[in-house]
Amino acid sequence: MAYAVKEIFYTLQGEGANTGRPAVFLRFAGCNLWTGLERDREKGPGGCSRWCDTDFVGTDGSGGGKFNSPAELVSAVASHWPGSERGQQPGGARAPQLGAARTEQRPRGDEALLSTGGPAQPVAPFVVCTGGEPLLQLDEPLLAEFNRAGWFVAVETNGTVEPPAGKLWLTVSPKANAPLRVLRGNELKLIFPQEGAEPERFQDLEFQHFFLQPMDSPQVQENTARALEYCLAHPQWRLSLQTHKILRIP
């Protein structure tokens, strides 16, 4: 199949358990919970279109386009990783600039890389597949191609679409009015607060990590205080801050 990609860029993962880890972001075009058009904002079935701040429409972003095969897309992603031939600075990648804006609210989970001593291990290249809803397009052949090439693949999904078989780090971010089909994974990252998506609804699901992430809105300070208070009272939950927004990097 052909893959429609909004943008591809190199930055740090800003949220969740992989915060601070350098990553290539692969933003697929399209979402099943909103067209991305302003006129449809109130009609999005998940309720999240009212506060969604991601531009996932079209293929016109930096590095975006149509890719006709898994190999073509993996090669495009690899060109952004340090050490690639097409990199733009020593080490290969173009470093994000402090102060540049990023369009989304947007997760080192490779346990094999954790070591208590000995020589440093090589770091697997890290790709974060996001959207829109990346599982509308991330299929088994593409995931297999990433896995074959040695990539650590993370996926940030709204949880309404089953993931393909293969090795990946799965982050699920449930939306209040959308049917949650993905009930297990690596991290559950709940945008907070969302009426109808209270943390208690998700606390018994099979995830390694549970994060509350304050909703970015004019009330972000109040949302952060409430999320902090909830985590302190319910230690199963950890606070996830959008550090890329704090740092103002893409």
Ligand code: SF4
């Ligand atoms: S699922 Fe995510 S990308 Fe799609 S409309 Fe909701 S918040 Fe935006």
